[in-house]
Amino acid sequence: MSAESAEVQVRPGVETDLAALTDLYNHYVRETPITFDTAVFTPEERRPWLLSHLEDGRHRLMVAAETGSQRILGYATSSAFRAKQAYDTSVEVSVYLAPEAAGLGVGTLLYKALFEALADEDVHRAYAGIAQPNVPSTRLHERFGFRHVGTYREVGRKFGRYWDVAWYEKEL
Structure with missing residues (x-):
């Protein structure tokens, strides 16, 4: 089964998605080193995150x-890269998929929609930090033209061990 055969709709995220998006993200908090958050969130705790991603502008939330x-199969975001104003034209991007949606092309659909939405925005670069190892995420980013620019070694500790984060960059 592919994303196309499953009839997947990609659209901007809305407030009614909050509970499902929180559940999806909490899976990664509990089960994987993909995010360095270590405590699960309630939907109310995630509300500011959701509200920081608008239907226009540099910071987007696309939902599949x-x-x-x-049923939410995944989401992609473009978020502030750093808080200082000189970084405004750079965004950090990420994709999170429901476990059953991995390998079906949903991540590709999400990034395609996200980068199309950003095409008319004042965004110069997109960055992605990928906790290592994560071959599927690395491949997805490379397919979209990201290139490896460096690795932070043992930068995060989760599940009793240290993890590297490889950084990727894409010109927009």
Whole structure:
């Protein structure tokens, strides 16, 4: 099964997605080193994150949902890279998929929609930090033209061990 055969709709995220998006993210908090958050969130704790991603502008939230059921299969975001004003034209991007959606092309659909949405925005570079190892994420980013620019060694500790984060960059 592919994302196309599952009839996936990619659209901007909305407030009614908050509970499902929080559940999806919490899976990665609990089960993986992909995010360095170590405590799960309630939907109310995640609300500021959701509200910081608008339907226009540099900071977007794109959601992939099954057509009909609207079950969330994943999401992609472009967020502030750093807080200082000189970084405003740079964004950090990420994709999170429901475990059952991995390998179906949903990440590709999400990034395609996200980068199309950013095409008319004043964004110069996109950055992605990928906790290592994560071959599927590395491949996804490389397919979209990201190039490796460096690795922070043992920068995060989770599950009793240290993890590297490889940084990737894409000109927009």
